[in-house]
Amino acid sequence: xxxxxxxxxxxxxxxxxxxxxxxxxxxxxxxxxxxxxxxxxxxxxxxxxxxxxxxxxxxxxxxxxxxxxxxxxxxxxxxxxxxxxxxxxxxxxxxxxxxxxxxxxxxxxxxxxxxxxxxxxxxxxxxxxxxxxxxxxxxxxxxxxxxxxxxxxxxxxxxxxxxxxxxxxxxxxxxxxxxxxxxxxxxxxxxxxxxxxxxxxxxxxxx
Numbered sequence: 001x002x003x004x005x006x007x008x009x010x011x012x013x014x015x016x017x018x019x020x021x022x023x024x025x026x027x028x029x030x031x032x033x034x035x036x037x038x039x040x041x042x043x044x045x046x047x048x049x050x051x052x053x054x055x056x057x058x059x060x061x062x063x064x065x066x067x068x069x070x071x072x073x074x075x076x077x078x079x080x081x082x083x084x085x086x087x088x089x090x091x092x093x094x095x096x097x098x099x100x101x102x103x104x105x106x107x108x109x110x111x112x113x114x115x116x117x118x119x120x121x122x123x124x125x126x127x128x129x130x131x132x133x134x135x136x137x138x139x140x141x142x143x144x145x146x147x148x149x150x151x152x153x154x155x156x157x158x159x160x161x162x163x164x165x166x167x168x169x170x171x172x173x174x175x176x177x178x179x180x181x182x183x184x185x186x187x188x189x190x191x192x193x194x195x196x197x198x199x200x201x202x203x204x205x206x207x
Contacts, residue, residue, distance in 0.1 A: 023129045024139030027157035028114070032121065034160065037064040040182035042071075046175045061179075063116040067103050068193040082195045083116075089195045098197045101206040111153045111167055114141055130154065136163055 022030070039062035046054045055076050063069035066085065073079040080091040083103050090099040113124060121127065124145070130138035136156030143150065149170055156164040161184065165177040197203050 021132075021137050021158075022160070024137040024155065024157055025127045025129050027137055027160040028121070028127070028139055028155065028162075030160040031115075031157070031162065032117075035184045037186060037188050038062065038182055038184050039186055039188070041180050042177055043180075044175060044177040046173055062188060062192065064188050064190075064193065065116065067117060068190075069112065069116045070193060080195075082193060084193045084195065089197070091195070091197070091201075096201045098201050098203045099206060100203060110148070111141075111150070111165065114153065114155070115162060115165075134164070 021027075039060070041058070042061050043056055043058050045056040057073050057077075057079075058075045059071070059073040061069070061071050067083055068085045069081075069083050071081040078093045080089070082089050082091075086103055088101055088103050091097075114121065121141075125141040125143055128140045128142070130140055132138065134156065136158050138154055138156045140152050140154050142152045151168045151170060153168070154166040155162050156166075161182055162179055164179070165175075167175045167177075169175070
């Protein structure tokens with residue numbers, strides 16, 4: 001064996017094995033299995049088929065499996081979506097209205113079920129790995145139900161944590177969500193997911 005081949009073999013043996021990032025679907029499975037609660041910040045913006053965008057919304061989120069989550073829009077207006085694991089509430093202070101519905105009916109086949117639920121994802125969604133982009137590993141989740149209300153959602157992961165969510169709804173509108181400052185498995189008070197409608201607001205209960 002030539003000396004340069006011996007040197008090359010020695011260098012390769014002494015070098016650490018390069019670890020390729022796990023696929024998007026594997027990072028999603030790791031996230032669901034290993035992260036039982038989380039909190040962070042979000043920015044979301046919706047756009048139509050022509051690319052016209054609505055003002056970006058910013059706020060904070062938190063969740064605790066199974067099914068408890070809080071999506072608190074702070075700007076440019078206030079809106080709260082919160083679930084205690086059984087009932088989901090959407091509160092619009094400007095409208096002085098609360099919409100209440102069962103969690104199973106609300107997030108069974110929704111993007112929220114992918115990140116905040118704890119069931120078997122493949123039973124509800126068809127998962128497909130996508131090529132990496134923007135420094136993230138991506139997957140596409142298509143609902144198996146025809147009446148889910150959206151066509152598909154693409155989620156970009158890094159280090160088994162979701163960083164970006166691109167959702168295409170049934171009307172051709174795209175919503176892009178960026179997640180930042182994520183804290184994995186913090187201790188969250190169960191009371192943080194309780195909601196009592198403020199006095200004087202209209203409460204609409206959906207069946």
